[in-house]
Amino acid sequence: MTLSHRDETACQAVSDVLSRVGDKWTVLVVEHLSEGPMRFNELRRLIGNISQKMLTTTLRGLERDGLVTRTVYPTIPPRVDYELTELGRELRAPVHALAGWARTNIQRINDARARFDGAQG
Amino acid sequence: MTLSHRDETACQAVSDVLSRVGDKWTVLVVEHLSEGPMRFNELRRLIGNISQKMLTTTLRGLERDGLVTRTVYPTIPPRVDYELTELGRELRAPVHALAGWARTNIQRINDARARFDGAQG
DNA sequence: TAGCCCCAGTATCTAACGGATACCAGAATC
DNA sequence: GATTCTGGTATCCGTTAGATACTGGGGCTA
Numbered sequence A, B: 001m002t003l004s005h006r007d008e009t010a011c012q013a014v015s016d017v018l019s020r021v022g023d024k025w026t027v028l029v030v031e032h033l034s035e036g037p038m039r040f041n042e043l044r045r046l047i048g049n050i051s052q053k054m055l056t057t058t059l060r061g062l063e064r065d066g067l068v069t070r071t072v073y074p075t076i077p078p079r080v081d082y083e084l085t086e087l088g089r090e091l092r093a094p095v096h097a098l099a100g101w102a103r104t105n106i107q108r109i110n111d112a113r114a115r116f117d118g119a120q121g
Numbered sequence C: 001t002a003g004c005c006c007c008a009g010t011a012t013c014t015a016a017c018g019g020a021t022a023c024c025a026g027a028a029t030c
Numbered sequence D: 001g002a003t004t005c006t007g008g009t010a011t012c013c014g015t016t017a018g019a020t021a022c023t024g025g026g027g028c029t030a
Helices: A005-022 A026-033 A040-047 A052-064 A086-120 B005-022 B026-033 B040-047 B052-064 B086-120
Strands: A068-073 A079-084 B068-073 B079-084
Touching: A005 A026, A005 B005, A005 B026, A005 B086, A026 A040, A026 A052, A026 A079, A026 A086, A026 B005, A040 A052, A040 A079, A052 A068, A052 B086, A079 A086, A086 B005, A086 B052, A086 B086, B005 B026, B026 B040, B026 B052, B026 B079, B026 B086, B040 B052, B040 B079, B052 B068, B079 B086
Parallel strands: none
Antiparallel strands: A068 A079, B068 B079
């Protein structure tokens, strides 16, 4: 036995959090919000190929987890600002560390994939 | 515009890698393999509630990305060892950093979720 | 010798999810 | 009066996650 039960429980919790961080859009949204508060369609335009539904879903998830605040201004047309919370800003460092690893090694991973697919294909 | 096109492309690549790291089982598998090489059903028992198919899928993905090696011993019964590659071992540090953040803040996230669900529900 | 287990998977099926498209209200603009 | 901008929701569909059942060869057991 390499891990205690307590560690395993912690692993599940960590895995749960990483599932949020690792989904397709979350990192992109957090990266953009690192620059400061941003409106819904502003984010949408910056990310480019995200649908309204997925941006809504992603932002709701981040809001639910306390990583982002949502501020509605009841103007016409409506204005909704999204901004990283303190917790969200604390997340930037470890995410950037992992992102740095990814940037450094993306070539090795792509090579490995090409090799694997070639060998199997 | 906060990010250049080159940065956006890098973000996509990073997001791609994070999707792999962030899926439900990958981190757990990598954590267990950090202890050394391990057999299929050994991993299965340690993780506990993972199905055979998902463990196979997860390990294939890690193998494809060059993070894990798969060694088959043609014995009866068959024996298959999985082991982190150098690239896989390099991944441990940033993953542990993020996992550390998750462990530190899991309570804050769960509190935020309870608050959010309570307010909406 | 029929029935069970172990091993590392594959095959099949379904529930959930991602994502595209269409629609909403209300004011301004053309 | 039609279109645009705002930040969404509703609906549909194809893909995927994940559970369940099965494979096959050897060994144990009753």
